[in-house]
Amino acid sequence: MSGAAWVFMAVSWAFVIGLNIFCLSRFFRKRK
């Protein structure tokens, strides 16, 4: 697997995982 492929896969994974973590963290945050 080429370096560029690794980079694009890693960035894409980071994006979707980040988006999910953001949503989950807001989801479980206690409402004021």
Place this chain on the structure above:
Amino acid sequence: MGETGTREVWGTRLGLILAASGNAIGIGNLLRFPGQAATNGGGAFMIPYIVCLFIFGIPMMWVAWTIGRHGGRYGHGSLPGMFDRMWRSPLAKYVGVLGVVLPLVFVLYYTYIEAWCLGYAWFSFTGDYLNTPGHTVHLTTYYSEFLGEAPTGTYFPGLTAAMIFMGITLVLNLVVLYRGVVKGIELLAKVAIPLLFLFCILMAVRVFTLSGEGTALEGLNFIWKPDFSRLGEFGVWLAAAGQIFFTLSIGFGSLECYASYVRKDDDIALTGLTTAATNEFVEVIFGAMIAIPAAAVFYGASQIERVASAGTYSIGMISMPEILRSFPSPEFFGSIWFLLLFFAAFTSSVAVSQPVMAFFQDELTASRGKATVWLGLLWALGVLPVILFYKYGVLDELDFWAGTVGLVFMALVEVILFAWVFRAARGWQELNRGAMIRVAPGPFKFVVTFITPVALAFILGGWIYVDVVEKKKLTPKPKLAIWLADPAQHVGTLGNAEVAGDDANTSFAKDFERSLKEQATEAKADGLIEALVRFGADGAVEVTNIHASGSLASETNPDRLERYLRGRGYQYMEKASSREHGIAMDREVAIIVTVLYTAPYIWMARGMILAFGLLFLFLIKVAWKRRGRGLTAEAAA
């Protein structure tokens, strides 16, 4: 009219998110995405993909949730009522007919595909498509016979198996819908989505622990290796936009319907975003980890492109069984793979049917039982032509109008109504009421007012150009195919060798095909040529016996058929193993050439959509007339 207070509401927020994610996660996440990414620039595809996610994917998600919760407040779970509440025009409810007819037409054929997955899960479990000594199962023919496309009946004598699995799928869907939003849809999502994740993990682990011709990493490389030169192509941007559109289930009216069961002050901003995020997780991570890496392991890196470009269903229903049956425990992993696809489709099909249920319940005040029976009748009646005339392209035709052009058109109408009629500022206020995240008003209003409509118009224009102008899809064309008459008797199949520049034969082959199609069109009937052909390992072709019938009855000249087969490079090929390219062999085989006259069936499919449209326009008229009378009576009392 205010809140009705009689409609169901979601039991839990988690249940709602799982159900909405189940709506979005479908077969396309696991089969369509990796193929699209790999053939449209690899890793570079993610640039237009993420741009599209932000300029219309997530905005449309929020628009849909907002329209849905707003409509639900007034007791409407489908677009006719929702549009009527947003736009004070007598036309609004009639424009909303799209939000009932399109999902209904979509589920007709989508549940049939869902039924294939259920059927294949069963065939995997029973080992039906495994090769045994003296009985070779050609998976392409197996698939074509299951769907009634092949003229042979070696593996499936008729459409009975397809009908049975369609019947089971239909009943399962209706049971869930009958049980209602909480006890049906929400419960299904709570079981199916965790199972779907588990199956994805099991399949990914399986694929990455296999060893064969290539490695799974070569498959990942194929999907993710960026080709920046493709970013300038219109087609790549169109493909990315299309993928975002399909994957998020925008334009079906189902998100709006699910949102209508949310309480008026419950969050929709975070829920909408979480739905998109969960869907993206399954698509970008799991979607890329199963089918294409499996193809790389089995066929080797050099052949992944052939597998990926063969199309969504070919990867899922032909290549994956081929791969899985060549490794240990095909019954187990085959069942897991097809159950995974089945659950992905099941949670989507109940979601897409729910707007129709909601229309019957909310607008025609039908009980849930009555609504289920009415929907079931329409569904059963509508799916019959899809099954019986699949080979004539009825499924593709419905997909083109309802699942492609119709959806984008509806999303465009929806965003224009939202931003320009209901007004983006009011929409933003509605979205932010009770929100657990704050959506910035300026960018939101700008994007939904200008960017999203332009992006959707761009996709609609692009697809119409490609399908109508370039592919001339509006004119029904006869379908020509060539088959082995007795596939189970042969280890090999018919294959196309490279034609070594024999221009005369090649152009003859094209003329011959055109002539066969013209004969079918003139006679307005199907045609069939059956022949015994001796194929030589050196490329020789000799037709020893020929019989023709139907619209091709006059096509009995063996020389013409011989020249055609030579021109197209047809040979009888056997493979040393299913991984390798076939080798031409000396063999006499019986072949069948079929030409199907598709026009009546294509027009029937178009007529079906029109009939559903007229039926629901009439029902809308009746519903609003009744409502008008009800309000007058109330006022008089």
